[in-house]
Amino acid sequence: MKKKSINDIAKELGFSKTTISFVLNNKGDEKNISKRTQEIILEYVRKVNYQPNQIAKSLKNGKTNTIGYLVPDISNPFYARIGRLIEDLLWEQGYHLIIGSTDEKQEKEDLLLSMFVNRQVDGLIIASCFSDLHRLKTLSAQNFPMVFFDREDPDFNANYILVENQKPMREAVQKIIDKGATKIGLLSITPNIYSLKLRINGYKDALAKNSIKLDENLIRIVDNNDLQESTQAQLNYLMSQKVDAIAFTNNQITAIAIWWMNTIHKKDLSEIKFVSFDNLDLFDYSIPRVVSVAQPIEEIAKYAVDILKEVIQSNDRVIKRIELKPKLIER
Amino acid sequence: MKKKSINDIAKELGFSKTTISFVLNNKGDEKNISKRTQEIILEYVRKVNYQPNQIAKSLKNGKTNTIGYLVPDISNPFYARIGRLIEDLLWEQGYHLIIGSTDEKQEKEDLLLSMFVNRQVDGLIIASCFSDLHRLKTLSAQNFPMVFFDREDPDFNANYILVENQKPMREAVQKIIDKGATKIGLLSITPNIYSLKLRINGYKDALAKNSIKLDENLIRIVDNNDLQESTQAQLNYLMSQKVDAIAFTNNQITAIAIWWMNTIHKKDLSEIKFVSFDNLDLFDYSIPRVVSVAQPIEEIAKYAVDILKEVIQSNDRVIKRIELKPKLIER
DNA sequence: GTGAAAGCGCTAACAG
DNA sequence: CTGTTAGCGCTTTCAC
Numbered sequence A, B: 001m002k003k004k005s006i007n008d009i010a011k012e013l014g015f016s017k018t019t020i021s022f023v024l025n026n027k028g029d030e031k032n033i034s035k036r037t038q039e040i041i042l043e044y045v046r047k048v049n050y051q052p053n054q055i056a057k058s059l060k061n062g063k064t065n066t067i068g069y070l071v072p073d074i075s076n077p078f079y080a081r082i083g084r085l086i087e088d089l090l091w092e093q094g095y096h097l098i099i100g101s102t103d104e105k106q107e108k109e110d111l112l113l114s115m116f117v118n119r120q121v122d123g124l125i126i127a128s129c130f131s132d133l134h135r136l137k138t139l140s141a142q143n144f145p146m147v148f149f150d151r152e153d154p155d156f157n158a159n160y161i162l163v164e165n166q167k168p169m170r171e172a173v174q175k176i177i178d179k180g181a182t183k184i185g186l187l188s189i190t191p192n193i194y195s196l197k198l199r200i201n202g203y204k205d206a207l208a209k210n211s212i213k214l215d216e217n218l219i220r221i222v223d224n225n226d227l228q229e230s231t232q233a234q235l236n237y238l239m240s241q242k243v244d245a246i247a248f249t250n251n252q253i254t255a256i257a258i259w260w261m262n263t264i265h266k267k268d269l270s271e272i273k274f275v276s277f278d279n280l281d282l283f284d285y286s287i288p289r290v291v292s293v294a295q296p297i298e299e300i301a302k303y304a305v306d307i308l309k310e311v312i313q314s315n316d317r318v319i320k321r322i323e324l325k326p327k328l329i330e331r
Numbered sequence C: 001g002t003g004a005a006a007g008c009g010c011t012a013a014c015a016g
Numbered sequence D: 001c002t003g004t005t006a007g008c009g010c011t012t013t014c015a016c
Helices: A006-013 A017-024 A035-048 A054-061 A077-092 A106-118 A134-141 A166-178 A194-209 A224-240 A251-265 A297-313 B006-013 B017-024 B035-048 B054-061 B077-092 B106-118 B134-141 B166-178 B194-209 B224-240 B251-265 B297-313
Strands: A066-071 A096-101 A123-126 A146-149 A160-163 A184-188 A219-221 A245-248 A273-277 A290-294 A321-324 A327-329 B066-071 B096-101 B123-126 B146-149 B160-163 B184-188 B219-221 B245-248 B273-277 B290-294 B321-324 B327-329
Touching: A006 A017, A006 A035, A017 A035, A054 B054, A066 A077, A066 A106, A077 A096, A077 A251, A077 A297, A077 B077, A077 B096, A096 A106, A096 B077, A106 A134, A123 A297, A134 A146, A146 A297, A160 A297, A166 A184, A166 A194, A166 A245, A166 A273, A166 A290, A166 A327, A184 A194, A184 A224, A184 A251, A219 A224, A224 A251, A245 A251, A251 A273, A251 A290, A297 A321, B006 B017, B006 B035, B017 B035, B066 B077, B066 B106, B077 B096, B077 B251, B077 B297, B096 B106, B106 B134, B123 B297, B134 B146, B146 B297, B160 B297, B166 B184, B166 B194, B166 B245, B166 B273, B166 B290, B166 B327, B184 B194, B184 B224, B184 B251, B219 B224, B224 B251, B245 B251, B251 B273, B251 B290, B297 B321
Parallel strands: A066 A096, A066 A123, A123 A146, A146 A160, A160 A321, A184 A219, A184 A245, A245 A273, A273 A290, B066 B096, B066 B123, B123 B146, B146 B160, B160 B321, B184 B219, B184 B245, B245 B273, B273 B290
Antiparallel strands: A096 B096, A290 A327, B290 B327
């Protein structure tokens, strides 16, 4: 059974497409279509459950009412929850979300970016891996509506919704120093992303401030291609070095670490302290205790959508940089 | 800067649109376009970074290469992870995912369903709340490609990727009975979904098999509109009834329960036993101990995509019902 | 008040 | 080997 088109409706009803189109788009009055005609059309449309083809509409209007959501991994709770919030906010405005997970791979990000552009999404909300600015800069130069969140590249001027990184990390690490930690390791995913560098700097700041000598060996980077295994190996190393605290630059590796401590390592649980950028509910009760930096995800989603809408609507270039304050959660 | 169209390319290069189109769609050889011409076109296209408009293509071909993913909540780890797996599988086939979260609300589900249809998605992967079959049956009658997972409605004949519900739940509850539980409560989200009913039946079966009298008061239903609060209130009730074990019908409420036990209740942690349908990594170490029923999410995603593809490709009606075996995880 | 017709960017049958 | 052309379903200008 083929779907009805506006043409079919027109024929069946004996009106022209134009008339049907006007009525369907609530321009009946404006275009002086008689009340009677409008009723007939609306009634019929309801009866046969006619649904206009959005693709045709999009082609004509140059608007698809879709937004691309490009993140490292949609199943990461942080991105999943923000995604959900964004989905809801966009829904209210008649927009829909197409998702894309990059796995922190430049190549995948590039392909997804082209895909989104080819699909004519009206805008993009992105947590980029920023490993190659070329394509982003091209899009930006074309004034393609984009809002970036979570991560920043100082060489790339764009709309950013960010949270402070360095200071909160410093304060979080300070907390565990106050509680007696002296030998503090750090575990991070690839820090070629500026925001992650800042988090690491925060860690270094805290050490410096407390005259703890920085031991570069205690800064461990996990391999993105094998997050699970690599995190565990690096943890193992840090534990062998007898650290009494570990700072993590995102929630994903903290979660793996807690799991590993409890199921594989099974030692030092109460002795060691964790610091995590990003919060998770389970930190409220998990051992080791975690001091965490909670990002204001509702705000992030809200600003991302608001600014994206602004960019889409305005013709001239909008560049905003919003920096939100995360919340330090002591435990 | 307006985007280039195939027309522009044709003019600039002095070929016709057809030739360009053939070459771009790798039909150059098939259509006997000279090697030289192909090279020129490919070269030029690369140089100006021409990207064909997918919307126009879609309109022409009647295919959008998008699939709708309709679930109660994309930020629920279960749906998020399956979503991610599906995204990857579809990506390999050139398909992309549009997401929609229903919040278990019929109205929202209906709206999302229309949205997906209007957008001309090529297919739908759905965990429906099944509170009104009308629209689904209409779509099904129109042979719209759909695959349902996680949940089933026996009154609705469709493609299903499911896991066994009743028996695994019975076995899981049996485990904790073996460990000494005698007064076992149950907490579930709205069980107007058949699959959830089956899980509850599994719980009842286990009690019956062990001659434990069923106390309907110990079967508590949480309010979907306020999951957090409601779950906590119901838990409070169950604890006041001195149950020595609680079975949960999905991971979301189990996670809330663990959080509540550890942060609010702070008692009975080692005394009480949990059973959870759906697994979470944190169950590996969380207290109370959780016996869980782990769904094979990779398989679910794989089958969902495979069968959807099959349905899309075949002209005649395909109806499959796959029932996978979940894995019982003792702890 | 209503309709004819052009055109959004692309594909593909058909012609040459 | 390559080009002309119709048409996917819709919107909108202009004409009647």
